[in-house]
Every structure is written in structure tokens, then in C-alpha cells.
Amino acid sequence: MSSDAHPPEASWIEVSTENCSVQAALRVVGNKWALLVLRELFNGVRRFDEICVHAGISEAVLTRRLKELVTEGVVEARPYREAGQRPRQEYVPTAAGWDLFPVVVALLQWGDRHRAPQAGGSWRVSHRVCDTPVEVRVVCPDHPLEHIDHHGTRTAPGPSAITRTP
Amino acid sequence: MSSDAHPPEASWIEVSTENCSVQAALRVVGNKWALLVLRELFNGVRRFDEICVHAGISEAVLTRRLKELVTEGVVEARPYREAGQRPRQEYVPTAAGWDLFPVVVALLQWGDRHRAPQAGGSWRVSHRVCDTPVEVRVVCPDHPLEHIDHHGTRTAPGPSAITRTP
Numbered sequence: 001m002s003s004d005a006h007p008p009e010a011s012w013i014e015v016s017t018e019n020c021s022v023q024a025a026l027r028v029v030g031n032k033w034a035l036l037v038l039r040e041l042f043n044g045v046r047r048f049d050e051i052c053v054h055a056g057i058s059e060a061v062l063t064r065r066l067k068e069l070v071t072e073g074v075v076e077a078r079p080y081r082e083a084g085q086r087p088r089q090e091y092v093p094t095a096a097g098w099d100l101f102p103v104v105v106a107l108l109q110w111g112d113r114h115r116a117p118q119a120g121g122s123w124r125v126s127h128r129v130c131d132t133p134v135e136v137r138v139v140c141p142d143h144p145l146e147h148i149d150h151h152g153t154r155t156a157p158g159p160s161a162i163t164r165t166p
Numbered sequence: 167m168s169s170d171a172h173p174p175e176a177s178w179i180e181v182s183t184e185n186c187s188v189q190a191a192l193r194v195v196g197n198k199w200a201l202l203v204l205r206e207l208f209n210g211v212r213r214f215d216e217i218c219v220h221a222g223i224s225e226a227v228l229t230r231r232l233k234e235l236v237t238e239g240v241v242e243a244r245p246y247r248e249a250g251q252r253p254r255q256e257y258v259p260t261a262a263g264w265d266l267f268p269v270v271v272a273l274l275q276w277g278d279r280h281r282a283p284q285a286g287g288s289w290r291v292s293h294r295v296c297d298t299p300v301e302v303r304v305v306c307p308d309h310p311l312e313h314i315d316h317h318g319t320r321t322a323p324g325p326s327a328i329t330r331t332p
Contacts, residue, residue: 011209011210012209012210012211012220013209013211015288015289017222019285020205020277020288021274021275021278021287022202022273022277022289023198023202023277024281025277026201026273029273030201032189032196032197035192036192042316043178044177044179045178045179054183054330055183098315099279099280100272101315101316102275102302102303103269103273103276104188105304106269106272106302107188107192108187109187109268110187110265111186113265114262119325119326120326121187121324121325121326122182122323123178123322123323123327124323125319126319127306127308128319129309129318130308132306134306134314134319135305136268136303137305138267138268138301139300139302140293140296140301141298143293143295145311148293149264149267150208150267151294152294152295153291153293154292154293154297155209155291155292156290157288157289158278158288158289159287160285160286160287161288162288
């Protein structure tokens with residue numbers, strides 16, 4: 001343990017945010033267009049022109065966002081060619097990209113609950129087996145049936161916590 | 167069902183994104199600072215000066231972000247007064263704000279997994295009862311023990327889907 005490793009009783013304000021994982025994730029998706037591009041890819045809209053039109057993104061912005069998402073390893077460009085057409089690319093989520101699926105579904109769930117409570121959402125994600133709409137939950141792997149909210153959690157510095165220098 | 171309600175066999179590209187719940191949620195948190203402010207509030211850092219210093223946000227940006235979060239109903243300003251000090255405000259998540267907890271924990275989980283795989287994270291969120299680190303999962307309420315990923319889901323237009331006009 002290095003001398004700047006954090007004592008276990010520390011609170012969040014005493015821990016440096018420089019290596020915060022939320023922040024690291026937001027370097028990839030801390031931008032609404034990045035998340036809207038992922039929404040398109042997750043739902044099978046994967047061609048440049050189609051993403052532009054469907055999500056209402058300008059070509060310049062989409063080019064930049066896709067480049068960043070590819071650089072960050074969450075999206076992969078794959079060549080495809082339709083009969084009689086020139087070769088083109090489509091964009092597919094990588095395994096790391098699919099790990100952002102819960103983030104997008106959590107946003108969908110929040111929007112359905114708080115911005116479309118009467119109407120129901122315009123898009124539903126359901127369990128393939130029984131078609132029940134899925135939920136995003138905070139779960140304890142050792143007590144998977146318990147529905148945990150923030151009252152059921154505690155927070156503490158993790159293994160790579162660094163003490164903040166004031 | 168109105169004439170523009172969507173037939174059930176439709177795919178995402180045929181549905182308008184204008185009333186998409188992901189998009190509605192991103193009007194509130196589609197900005198990295200909004201999510202970093204929520205990270206601070208969720209972890210008990212709730213005073214203006216402390217949030218500025220800890221998250222590394224300028225006063226001008228924090229003022230703007232807090233105003234938006236209050237307007238959107240996810241954060242509430244509460245007066246407090248310490249002995250001998252002038253009255254001040256602290257910022258606390260509302261119930262709708264706490265409903266964004268899974269979004270922030272999902273980002274934390276992604277960052278821990280993909281940007282700090284060796285080190286472990288700098289901040290852990292665990293189950294209060296047993297201290298096991300929590301996970302954010304996509305869950306079917308009717309099959310809560312099943313670990314669902316995107317392969318286990320299907321998507322379809324929801325009740326308020328509107329056909330996209332090309």
C-alpha cells in the first residue's frame with residue numbers, strides 16, 4: 001500500500017477524483033451524441049447515413065463521434081457491400097460497447113418514468129423469453145433477489161483511491 | 167390507437183426519435199458535468215464550494231448546471247446554517263434524482279471494468295448488509311435470477327411510438 005493509499009474510514013471528499021471511474025467512462029460517453037449514437041447501434045441502425053437521418057445528427061458531428069467511439073474501443077467499423085453497390089462500412093458495438101447497454105437502458109427507464117409517465121415510452125426493451133419489459137437495477141450478487149436502492153448501499157474508497165491534496 | 171401509432175412489427179428506424187425517453191433523459195444529464203455533480207451529491211458532497219473544489223468545476227459552470235438540475239426536478243436546494251455563519255444552501259437529490267443512481271453506478275461499473283481493470287476502482291459502492299460490491303444489471307422482473315445481457319432482450323415500439331416521417 002503506497003503512502004497515499006486511502007484509509008478505509010475516508011469520505012468521498014477526501015478522495016481525489018483524478019482516477020474516478022465515472023469520470024473515465026464520461027470521457028467516452030459524457031456527451032449526449034455519443035449516447036444517442038450507441039442507442040442507434042444497439043437498436044440495429046448502423047449505417048452512417050441512416051444514423052444521421054434517424055438521430056438527427058449532422059454528418060460532421062457523427063464523423064467525429066464515431067471516430068472517438070472507435071478510438072475508445074466501444075465501436076468497430078465493419079466493411080459490407082450490397083450487390084451492385086460500392087463497399088461501405090457499418091458500425092457495430094464491441095464487447096466493451098455492449099457493456100454500456102445498461103447505461104442506455106437506465107436512461108430509457110428514467111425517461112419513461114419521469115418524462116413519459118402517462119404515455120408509456122416510444123420504445124420498449126423486453127426479456128426475449130417472456131416479453132416482460134426489463135428493468136435496470138442495482139443488485140448485490142450475493143443477494144440477487146433484493147431490490148437495492150441507494151439506502152441499501154454504502155460507499156467507501158476503493159483499491160486505487162488516492163488522497164486528495166487540498 | 168391514433169393513425170400514426172406504430173404497427174408492432176416496426177423496427178427502430180421506422181420510429182420517430184422525437185419523443186424518445188433516452189433523449190428526454192439526456193436533456194437532463196446529457197452533459198458530463200451534470201453527471202459529475204450528481205456523483206458528488208450521491209456521495210454526500212453537497213455544498214457549492216465543496217462541489218467546485220472536489221469535482222474541479224468552475225463556479226460559473228456549477229451555477230448553471232445546478233440551476234438546470236433544480237429546474238428539471240432532480241436536485242433540490244435546502245437552506246442550512248452553521249453556528250455563527252450566514253445562511254447557506256446545500257443541494258440534495260430529489261426522488262427523481264435518486265432514480266438516476268443506477269445511471270451513475272452503471273458508469274462507475276463500466277469505468278472500473280474497462281479503464282481500471284488491474285487497479286480496481288477508486289470508489290466502491292457496496293451492499294450495506296454484506297459489503298459485497300453492487301452491480302448494475304438488466305433484469306427481468308419475472309425472472310430476477312437470470313443475468314440478462316443484450317442477447318436476452320428484444321426491442322419493439324412502445325405505447326407512444328410515432329411513425330417517422332421520412
